[in-house]
Structure formats: C-alpha cells, structure tokens
Amino acid sequence: MHNHLSRTLERLARAKRERILPRIHTRLGGVEIEAWTVTDDGEPVSARHALGLARDTGRTTPGYRPFPLGAAWGKAWSTTWFRIRGTAGPQQAGLIELVLDLGWFDHSVGGHCEGLVFTPDGTIVKGLHPRQSDVRLKGDGAVPGLVDADGAFLLYVEAAANPLLLGLPPFVVTEHGEKGAEEPFEQFRLRRAEIAAFSSEIHALCCDLDVLGGLATELRADEPRHWRLLRGIEQALDVYDEADAEAGARRARAILAPLLATPAHASAHRITAVGHAHMDTAWLWPLRETVRKLARTVSNALALLDADPALVYTMSSAQHFSWLEEHYPDLFARVRRHVEQGRFVPVGGMWVEADGVIPTGESMVRQLTYGKRYFISRFGREPREMWLPDSFGYSGALPQLARRAGSRWFLTQKISWNDTTVFPHHSFWWEGIDGTRIFTHFPPAETYAAEVTARELRHAVATFKDKAIASHSLLPYGYGDGGGGPTREMAERLHRFGDLEGAPRVSSRSPAEFFQEAEAELLEAGSLEPVYRGELYLELHRGTLTSQAAMKRHNRRCESLLRAAEYLSAAASTLRGAPYPREDLDEIWRTVLLHQFHDILPGTSIAWVHREARDTYRATEERLHELIKQAGAALGGERADPAGGVLPPFAAANPRAAVVKVADGEDGGTVLDDGLLRVVIGADGHVTSLLDARTGREVVPPGRRLNELQIFRDEPVRWDAWDVDRHVLRHPQVIDEVTNWRMIRSGPDAGVEVVRRAGASTITLTMWLRAGTGRFETECVVDWEEREQLLKVAVPVRIMARTARFETQYGYVERPLLTNTAAEEAMFEAAMHRYVQVADGDFGLAIVNDAMYGADARADGDSTVVRLSLLRGARFPDPRADVGMHAFRWAVLPGADVPAAVEAAYAFNTPDLAGLPQVAPLVRLEALTGHALIDWVKQADDGSGDLVVRVYETRGGRASARLHCCEELGEGAVLWETDLLEREIGGEDDLPVAVGPAGSRRPVSEARLDLGPFQVATLRIAL
Incomplete structure (x- = not known):
C-alpha cells in the first residue's frame, strides 16, 4: 500500500494543474474591448475623468479605441483604461464571471501590473492581481446592478503598468525605479478577457485537495493520518472525471468529506487568523501608486468580508485610511461600516509603520499620537497594539512609549530574519530600557503575508518557542508588501483548518481577542513568564542606517526645526497672544511622519521615491524656517537666554574668552591649542594626538590616527540597500591621498582643511578646534560617485571599555565592544542617534554627530575604535543611490560623561537661528x-x-x-x-x-x- 501511494502527491499536483483548475471556469463567450492610455505627464487621472463623468483640469480627454486581445499595453509606470462590454444572457444560469489576465506573472502579487474595476458611474467593484483575476457578474457575490435585465454589462478597468522590479535572483539592477527611465521595458499583454461560468463545486474540490494534500505533505511518514490522507486523495482522483467535471467533483468531495470532518487533537495549538495586507507606504513604487494599491486591496477585502461573515480583516497606518478618505470617499464609507461591525479592524495606532530605530523620541510619540487621534476621531476606536511587522529593528524605548500612549501589546515578526542567532521567544514580556514591560508576540509562522497553507500552520506549531506556557499564536494572512490582501481560496482553507486532525485549530478573530487571551495565558505562567530586556536588535539590514544619506540628514534637520518651531510658536502664543500655527504644524508633522516609513527613511525605495522625498523635505524645511521667523517677529524682546535648558541658544554663541593658538608640528603638520585641548594634525591630514589638558589624558592611541577615512568593498550577498555584511568590514582601505591642505581661521577658532580623493569622489575634511568649548569638530563634504563602496571615518580613542553607549530614543543602548558570543559579534554595525559615549574609570569621551545613524565600535587592546558610517553606494533598488554632494559634521568631546554628551548633542543639532530676538525661557x-x-x-x-x-x-x-x-x-x-x-x-x-x-x-x-x-x-x- 505504501508503495502504491508513494506518488499520490505527484499525481495530485498534475491533476490539479491540468485537469481540475482549468475546469473552474468554463468559457461562455468573448467581450468587446476598448482602451485609452493616459498620456500627458504619465500620471494617473481620476476615475471620473476616465469615465467621462468630470474633467480633470489640464488633462487630455479620454479617447477609447478598439483593443485586440493579446496586444501589448502600457509603458513602465503608465496607466491604461480598458472599457469592456459583454453580455451574460438570461439563458446563462449559475455563477457567471468576467475573467481577465492583464499579463501577469504567476508570482509577485502586488509587485507588477494591477487593475481596479469600476462601474460606469464610478463605483469601485474590486481590484485585480494574479490571484484575483475575476469579477462576479451574476449569482451570489455579484454587485447588484452590474448587469441589466438582458445580461449586458459595461465595466472599466484602470490598469497600472508597474514594472516587475523584484525578480529571480531577488534583485535585478534596473533603471525602471525612476519615472520616465529609458531602459527597454517588456510591456504587459492583455492575454485573457472572457465571460465564463464559475463552478463552485470544482473550486471547492481544489480547496479540499489543497488542504488535505498540503497536510499529507507536512505529516511524517510514520503517522497513520499521513497514509489515510493519501488513500483518500487517491480515491478522490480515481472518481474525478474531467469529461464530467462537475459531477466528478461532487463524487470526489464525498470521499474527502470524512477526512475533513475528523477533529483536531484536544491539545492542538490554536491559531487566530486575521486577514491582512501589509502595505508598504512606498517601496518599489512611488507614494502615488500606494494610494491606488490601497483602493485595489481594500475593495477586495471588503468584497471578501461581504461574502464571508466569519472573516476579520486588519489594516494599519492612519495615513492609509486618510488617503482612502481623501481619494476614495465611497470606499472609505464602506470601510467605516465594517469597522462599526468589528470586522474591518484598524490596528497599530501609528501614522505609518515607521522605522523602529532612526526617528527621534518625539517622532515616535507623534507617530502614536497622530495615528491614535485619527482612529479615535474617525471610528471612535483606539487601537491597543503597536503593529510593526516589517521594520528593521526596534529600539528599547518603544515599550515605554507604546504603554504611555495607551497601548497594551506589541507585534512584529521581523526578528525571525536574524542572520546569526535565533530569538528565544514568540510570546513574551518585552522590557524596555526604562523597565516598562509590554506583552509582545512574534507570529511563529514567520510571515506577515501567510496564505493559510498546511506548511505555514505546521511551521507555526514546530517553531513556537513557548509551548510549555502558551498554546496560542497569531497568523496574519493575505498578500502583502505591494498589497493584494486575502483571497477566497485563503478563506476557504481557513474554514477547513478550523478543526482538523493533524493541524492546529484555526479561527478568525480580531487581534485584540487574540492578545487578551495570549496575555492572560502568559500571566498564568507565574515565575516561568519569559522576559526579554532591551532593544530588539535585528541581525540583518544594517545598511539601512546609512543608505540614502539625504533621507537621514533631512529627517534630522526637520526634527530639529520642529523642536524650535513648536517651542517658539508656543512662546509667541503664550507670551504675546500670537495665533498658534496648529494646522501648519500638524501638516508638517504628518509629512515628516509619512517619510519615516520603514522603506523611505532607511533608504530602501526606488529612485523615484527618494527624489520626491528630497524635494518634499526641502519644501518642509522652508516652511519651518518661515514659521520660526513668524514666531520670532511676534516675540520681539530683549536679548536673553531663550532656552533655559529647553533649547540651546538660537542666536550665535556668546563671545568666548579663549583663542586657539597655532604652531608648526614636527612633521610639517599643525598644532592647535586653546588651553583645554591640544590637537596635532599631521601633514597627511590625520590627527595623531588629541590631548585633554584638563586631565593630561591623551586620547589618540599610540600609532593610531583619528579621523582616518576608510573605504570598503560593499557587496552584500543579497539585499543591496539593506545590508552591510560582516565580510565588508574585514578589509578597510585607508584614504591617504591628499590633493590640498591649508590652515584656516574663523574668529577665535582655527582648523585645517584637507581634500582627499577616493576613486572618482572628492572628500573635504575641515577640522576645527572650537576655542573654549572642549570640542574638536570636523566638517566633511563629500562629492560621492562610488558604487558598492562603504565610507567610514575611524575615531580610535585610548579608552579601555567593555561597552559603548549609543543614543536611542529617550536614552541610550549599552552595546558590547567585545565579541565573546555570536550575538555580540552580530552587532558589528548598529544604530546611534546623536552620540556615542565610552568611558573607563572616571574618564569618558563622546562623539556627537549631526546626520549619521550607523556606527561600529570594538575594543582594541587598551583602546576602543569607533567608526561612523558616512555613505554607501547600493545598486538596488536605486542604481545611483547617494551619488552627489553630502555634508556631515561630528565632534569629539574628551572628558564627556553621558549628561555632557546629551547636552552637547542637543546643541550640535540645534538649527542655526542667529538673529532671532530672544526672550526668557x-x-x-x-x-x-x-x-x-x-x-x-x-x-x-x-x-x-x-x-x-x-x-x-x-x-x-x-x-x-x-x-x-x-x-x-x-x-x-x-x-x-x-x-x-x-x-x-x-x-x-x-x-x-x-x-x-x-x-x-x-x-x-x-x-x-x-x-x-x-x-x-x-x-x-x-x-
């Protein structure tokens, strides 16, 4: 018997592919097709314009022309509107569907061309993608009024020719990530457009076989259930006859029914399945395309909820709901009705799914406050979970911020991507750097875009780390990243897995219901409760701290300007009665929060996204400067300290008594001395000595050079813009070439300007001793032309320490400088905000910066080497990422403890607001x-x-x-x-x-x- 059944699963795969799936739809007739490609600037038009219901200003009037089946349509990023007429006549009974194929690949749902179906009056019907290619015309599930009494229908399809940028191998370097790229593009072809009868019986048989065949594949060969499933499948295939497929499907399903009715074991793991479509706010598509992706995905989700009253669907990001409200008000109204019923569930409570480590503390506060207030104002509901499945690490400040914003739970699964160590828990208490705990869950299926397959469910059971004290996990299912959401096949599998021998029990419930039960289960564990303390460091995607440096610089600048603008506006309003520019500040905050999305701020989107982001950031900074100017005009007043510890001084610093003395060095270099610090800069432009005159402590280790620029071959194994791999850091090449060297003075300060060459790039370092500040400062301007290179600056310091303190939101993370364990070694590149501080005994030193987020720090004998990451040259998804001019500043503060580092970091990042009137704090x-x-x-x-x-x-x-x-x-x-x-x-x-x-x-x-x-x-x- 075993030999006889050993090839059953191979037989099943071929039978499904060739004899069952093709019979789900039976062609009834063709349709009449016309098309109009949007020209002008290539950007989409409104549906009302395309349907002739209104006119978009300045846009070409639609001109539909006959379109032959099989013809190519659409250049990269263009939009073609199809007008489709047909007749599903009264004689055609049962379930009738319009079946379309816009030229899809059988993969990458949401990653290439998509469509959105409209009725002639502009009503959205549903979205189209490779696994969602039909429109119900007649029968259960059809939109009322889609066909007239004679069966005639007229539909419009907005088809987006989004190029496939994610292929096999995973990344293909392409210019198609920019609008109007000249690189040849293989256009999509309209391969199928027909009216067909849909067989619910054959479709159900497919779902039965998916579930039982998948389960048989996952069960061990020594389990009786495995062989009984194979025998049942074999018998079902024996009685199925494609010549009379409908009757054959009924006979086959009758054989399989008892196998589907056998209940799960009493101790079976429980899974709460929630429909989801993790939607990247921008990634391999621009922001404007995400707006359309939302309409496609949400319309599909709503259709599924309407058809299946047992399902629950979740969506995060207030920005996404806001876009629906603005651009698709009818769709938003339908969403609101389902939210009221508890079936369309807003989750996360954040404005977007932001990067988890780069934004400052106040930015994370505003992500939560703007997000939660939106959900409360629109739906009367406040999400209680922080939902960040795909960010690239999570700071140890998040438990406190989530709890202080009213949240109780935290969800991610990204830590399962670790490249070195396996995270020890799936349900646990995450304790932040301040001691606050939040119940946290990692879905053990290790995906946020499940398809509800036997493999995923069995993997969830096998992987779940906390079986001794917990029996319940969450499964977000539905196509994600580019959207798409759940399909009817996923829903059918979900129901079959509800209570099935050999599988976990699966039910459709809201995330809140899951979290309440899972948290209670953990509380019952008492002393066995698992606790994980500190940051959730992702052992992957370390390059996101450096890629697209302009995103980081502009974000830091906007945060600093917002701090000044809100303070000064509050002062002007409180002290002078000036209007508080609330609407302007709210709009600016929402813009900044949007660009903190975890594929924009980290620098992992296509060129189009980052080009638009740079333009938006510049305009935002101009608006903030104008608000600051207005507040200053309203304040007036005499010169005084306006900050009092709230903000560092806005105007120029008070005159300093110290002056930097300049002397010749022994090797032809220069010695700078202000009585606090003594700096020796050699003729090669490197710092060979930095002496703290207050303590007599030499900072630079013997034989080492401070401010040494190092360049590395940066060739990631897989994820170009995302990763700095450990092999990259093994072989630094020091940039020694000096093309220019000169002494400079500015008031009491003195410095040295050194110009270096690295490949085709020019790097200008201006090193200043700021008189009387105890600070040695460097300005770095880079004209960057390198590809697949990483640029760092090394700051070796003679401090013997075991850890370094990297600033994070509202505090710091203490990271190991040693590599005694695999987890310590895996932190070879880590996140910092404005400072890194190290100390031995009672002597500390801080390095502050104005625009950098990636660094590595390691012990080296009796010293510590800190290297700040400046620039990369990733080729995917933006082949020319970071090419151009960049400016950085950093400063070394010998003798600085943490409070001194924090205060210096604030001052170093305060925008230059010289000339503003000053008032008392x-x-x-x-x-x-x-x-x-x-x-x-x-x-x-x-x-x-x-x-x-x-x-x-x-x-x-x-x-x-x-x-x-x-x-x-x-x-x-x-x-x-x-x-x-x-x-x-x-x-x-x-x-x-x-x-x-x-x-x-x-x-x-x-x-x-x-x-x-x-x-x-x-x-x-x-x-």
Missing part, C-alpha cells in the same frame, strides 16, 4: 539630583492653550528636579502629568509617574519631578 528645570532635561515644549493638541512639556531622565539612573515657569506666566500656573495623548493619567495604570500621585494637580511652584531610569514624563501646564 517659558519653563526650565532646576536639577536636584541626577540628570534630566526638557526635550520638548509645545501647546496642547486640544487647542486649549495649555503648555505641554516633555521631560526625561538621561543617564539610566534616577533624577529629581523642579520645574519653573517664567514670570510672565504668572503665579497661578497648575501642572499635572498626562499620557502621550495628553490625557490625564489615572491611578489604575501601573506605569510610574513623575508627579505623584497619579491624577494630582498642583501649582507649578510646588511640583517636584521624580524620574526613574530613562523615564519619560509628559507634563501639562494650565496657565
């Missing part, structure tokens, strides 16, 4: 113990005019302070603590409060702040 902190600072000041989001002040502890210890308001605010100011959405904190939350007890209000003059390690406090002041 609105609020300031008086330190009592430890170190805390005010990170942000703004007006409350509810328009009340209250001030909101964000404070945090910086050292990872404890701090106490008093908050003081300026005299102009009066004596009656009252303070209380809120959550991140500026709602009063109740006593039921277990999070620590800075102004206790929770819910208390007190005069600012009497308020004392007590902060734990890295604790963030949001303080609201009513004047």
